[in-house]
Amino acid sequence: MIDIWQEIYSTIKRNKLRTFLTGFAVAWGIFMLIVLLGEGNGLIHAFEQSASERAMNSIKIFPGWTSKSYDGLKEGRRVQLDNKDMDATSHYFPNHVIKAGATVWQGGVNLSFGQEYVSLNLSGVYPNHTEVEVVKLFEGRFINEIDIKERRKVIVLHKKTAEILFNKTHTEPIGQFVNAGNVVYQVVGLYNDKGDSGDSDAYIPFTTLQTIYNKGDKLNNLVMTTKNLETVEANEAFEAHYRKVLGANHRFDPTDHSAIWIWNRFTNYLQQQKGSGMLRIAIWVIGIFTLLSGIVGVSNIMLITVKERTREFGIRKALGAKPLSILWLIIVESVTITTIFGYIGMVAGIGVTEWMNSAFGNQTMDTGMWTETVFLNPTVDIRIAIQATLTLIIAGTLAGLFPARKAVSIRPIENTKQDSYEIKLTSKTDLALKITSKSGTVYVDNAALKYDYNAENGNFTSSYEGTAIKGQITKTDMTFSLEGEKITLKKK
Numbered sequence: 120m121i122d123i124w125q126e127i128y129s130t131i132k133r134n135k136l137r138t139f140l141t142g143f144a145v146a147w148g149i150f151m152l153i154v155l156l157g158e159g160n161g162l163i164h165a166f167e168q169s170a171s172e173r174a175m176n177s178i179k180i181f182p183g184w185t186s187k188s189y190d191g192l193k194e195g196r197r198v199q200l201d202n203k204d205m206d207a208t209s210h211y212f213p214n215h216v217i218k219a220g221a222t223v224w225q226g227g228v229n230l231s232f233g234q235e236y237v238s239l240n241l242s243g244v245y246p247n248h249t250e251v252e253v254v255k256l257f258e259g260r261f262i263n264e265i266d267i268k269e270r271r272k273v274i275v276l277h278k279k280t281a282e283i284l285f286n287k288t289h290t291e292p293i294g295q296f297v298n299a300g301n302v303v304y305q306v307v308g309l310y311n312d313k314g315d316s317g318d319s320d321a322y323i324p325f326t327t328l329q330t331i332y333n334k335g336d337k338l339n340n341l342v343m344t345t346k347n348l349e350t351v352e353a354n355e356a357f358e359a360h361y362r363k364v365l366g367a368n369h370r371f372d373p374t375d376h377s378a379i380w381i382w383n384r385f386t387n388y389l390q391q392q393k394g395s396g397m398l399r400i401a402i403w404v405i406g407i408f409t410l411l412s413g414i415v416g417v418s419n420i421m422l423i424t425v426k427e428r429t430r431e432f433g434i435r436k437a438l439g440a441k442p443l444s445i446l447w448l449i450i451v452e453s454v455t456i457t458t459i460f461g462y463i464g465m466v467a468g469i470g471v472t473e474w475m476n477s478a479f480g481n482q483t484m485d486t487g488m489w490t491e492t493v494f495l496n497p498t499v500d501i502r503i504a505i506q507a508t509l510t511l512i513i514a515g516t517l518a519g520l521f522p523a524r525k526a527v528s529i530r531p532i533e534n535t536k537q538d539s540y541e542i543k544l545t546s547k548t549d550l551a552l553k554i555t556s557k558s559g560t561v562y563v564d565n566a567a568l569k570y571d572y573n574a575e576n577g578n579f580t581s582s583y584e585g586t587a588i589k590g591q592i593t594k595t596d597m598t599f600s601l602e603g604e605k606i607t608l609k610k611k
Contacts, residue, residue, distance in 0.1 A: 134420070141420045142460030145413030145514075149461045149507060152406030153468025153499055157475060159402045161497030163395045176217075176348070177251040179382045180204075180341035180365075186377040190370050198369050198378050202336040208343055211364050215357055217346050220245030221338040223328050230321065231298045232284040239280065241299070242320040243328030251342050251384075254322075259293045259308030266324040273327075274304035277319040278311045302331055345385075354386050407510075414457070414514045421453050421522035429526075442527035449526055453519025454512060461511040472498045 182198045200221075208219040223243040230237050246263055248254060254261070257278050266273055274297065276284075281292040292306050304323060312319060328334065348354050358381050363373040371378040475497045590599025 134424075137420055137423075138456060141413070141416040142456055142463075143413075144416045145410070145457055146460040146464030146467070148406070148410030148413040149464035149511065150468040150471075151409045152403075152510075153465055153503075153507065154471050155402045155406050156499050156503055157468070157472030157497045159398050160499065161475070161479075161495060162398065164497075165495040175385050175388050176345045177384050178343050178345060179251065179384075180343075180361075181380040181382070182340075183377050183380050185371045185375055187372045187375045189366075189372040189375070192370055196371070198371060200338050200341060200379075202338065203368055204365055205338070205341055207364050207368060208341060208361075212357070212361070215345050215347055217344040218245075218247045218250075219341065219343045220247045220251075221325055221342065222248070222340050223325060223334050223338045225328055225332045225334075228299050228321075230280070230284070232290075232295065233288060235284045235287060237280055237283050240320045241328060241332075242322050243325040243334075244322050245325050245342070247342065247344060248322070250344055253312050254310050255312065257309040257311050259306070261308055261310070262322055262324050267326050270326045270330055271324055272302060272304045273307045273323065275308040275310055275322040276306055277321070278309045280319070280321065281306070281309050348385065351386055351389060354383055358383065410510070410514060413460075414518045417453055417457055417515065417518040418521060420456075421449060421519050422525065424452070425449065425522045425526045445526050446523045449523035450516055450519040453522070454515035457515030457518060458511050461507075461514075465507055465511075469499060 180200065182200045185192075185194050185196045185198065188194050202221075205219050205221050208216055221244075225241040225243070228239060228241050230239060242248075244262060245267060246261065249256070249261055259275070261275055262273070265271070276292065276297075284297065285292045285295065292309060295306050296303050297306060298304075310322075325338075329336070329338075345357070348357055359373070361381070362376075362379065365371075365379055366373040366375075369378070479497070590597065
């Protein structure tokens with residue numbers, strides 16, 4: 120095995136520039152594959168985290184504008200959701216709706232404590248709000264059913280808001296009272312969202328906000344958690360039925376999808392999963408084709424190597440070398456070049472993904488209604504490294520397979536597998552060399568091998584088809600090197 124590695128090293132050393140350029144193509148291919156996989160993982164990880172932080176069996180309903188005339192009414196009407204829609208949600212869909220809720224907003228509210236104040240939005244919500252949105256309770260409690268029923272003046276603040284209002288006075292926020300205009304709210308809880316940056320909405324009971332800020336029975340959106348909707352078809356049937364119910368309340372065409380917007384997290388999750396799968400496939404296809412350019416280069420260099428060493432392989436066969444050994448030599452050399460440069464590209468690619476993770480590893484986007492993580496942890500795991508390793512080995516094998524098969528199937532005139540060497544030493548110490556096949560065909564005779572013989576030390580110089588030969592000669596054998604291969608010919 121050591122001899123094989125020595126030969127591979129010798130071959131690479133003789134063709135440094137050619138090997139480097141070919142190896143660079145392989146390194147670039149695997150580098151781009153790792154970087155693309157890292158970027159794809161950043162998008163997929165963001166989606167998976169977003170999905171894990173919210174109830175997948177939740178649906179949000181937003182009002183819209185009619186795009187069709189219906190029941191004597193023209194298109195372009197604004198649909199305004201109200202409490203009747205929430206009641207209808209619970210009444211008409213008991214088999215599918217676990218809990219219905221709603222949200223109503225009041226913007227531009229100045230909230231103060233002592234000399235400190237912040238400007239923020241108030242969100243009137245139901246207790247199930249934490250199930251459908253990323254609201255992580257930090258301290259205290261959230262809005263409960265008693266708060267809704269009794270229209271209590273309680274408030275849940277973002278922890279950053281609490282820091283602004285209470286840190287200077289070193290006051291514990293829970294239990295304190297804050298002012299919002301002419302209304303005083305008691306702080307019952309603190310929360311932090313996944314972004315944990317800047318001020319965010321403060322939450323009060325839904326009924327409290329409707330009453331204090333004269334919202335009547337109007338609301339901004341509906342929320343619900345569902346059950347017994349485990350397929351895309353079942354969810355689509357539910358949505359169609361739901362549009363009919365709200366269409367009857369607001370007199371719009373049930374087929375008018377612009378009238379209300381239904382955001383079904385379950386169907387959205389399935390669509391995103393399908394998209395993630397397609398993204399993974401696309402990344403691997405692009406990466407493999409990029410890597411393929413390097414593999415073609417490796418295959419070309421191995422073909423050139425085989426052509427240059429045709430004579431050497433012929434002599435090997437004449438001396439008893441099996442085709443499998445030559446096949447193995449070429450494939451090992453191909454795999455070696457591919458793997459060495461491939462791992463250089465892999466390490467560089469992993470380095471870039473780690474840099475992306477440190478620089479852009481947690482990117483969020485404010486949609487106006489919620490904050491969404493769009494890029495998270497763009498790194499590759501050990502599974503990807505194993506897959507890339509297997510890809511390198513397979514690619515290197517394929518790159519060397521065709522040249523190796525060519526090496527073991529050289530034309531007969533170049534193939535000395537069935538040839539024998541005949542040496543005749545005369546009394547004048549002249550050497551007659553014949554290479555003949557078993558059929559008796561002479562390929563090389565004494566005229567093709569000319570040498571100068573030094574009788575004093577047994578050294579000789581010669582040439583064979585333009586290749587210089589130096590070696591030693593005795594009365595029984597002849598030893599020389601041809602293209603890095605040591606050959607000994609015995610007298611017959």
